[in-house]
Amino acid sequence: KNQVEQSPQSLIILEGKNCTLQCNYTVSPFSNLRWYKQDTGRGPVSLTIMTFSENTKSNGRYTATLDADTKQSSLHITASQLSDSASYICVVSMNSGGYQKVTFGTGTKLQVIP
């Protein structure tokens, strides 16, 4: 069964600190992995995408890594800000008969406190 598991479920950190969120998946055949940020009461917004050949990609203070061999990804947030408080969702895509099938993780809820 295609699954995407994220850890931790929730996390509280002090403003200015770094944190790393984890994503493990069993989706196959792998197409790409995307991290979304979902603010409370809003829809998810794409942060970054990783394809099979990419190991690391940065978007400002967000850095995503991908190990396609172990089927793991991480999202590292540097120098956290209050505005980083949100849920972060890992989404893995696979190709299925010419159609892209997407599996969503349950998310990690991050709270950044002053």
Place this chain on the structure above:
Amino acid sequence: NAGVTQTPKFQVLKTGQSMTLQCAQDMNHNSMYWYRQDPGMGLRLIYYSASEGTTDKGEVPNGYNVSRLNKREFSLRLESAAPSQTSVYFCASKRGGFNQPQHFGDGTRLSIL
């Protein structure tokens, strides 16, 4: 830039009532999607439309119908609402290409009593 617009934002229904959730996008995207988001679960696909004039079932289609009215609009209908359909519903749209992101609306929060 409006992006993806969903209406209404909130709705309370009684069991057995019907309603239609509206979604419109102004990005000229071909593909549109309806998801539901429940506590402790990832977003689950209800229906999608790969292009104007086509619709297909997703993971959890039972109890729902959809209409791709034109390229911009994709509506979701609950014919006879049930408490199990209490959820937050998200509409998304996407440009063609496997590596393109989905663009989401801000959701409709639906409670069924």
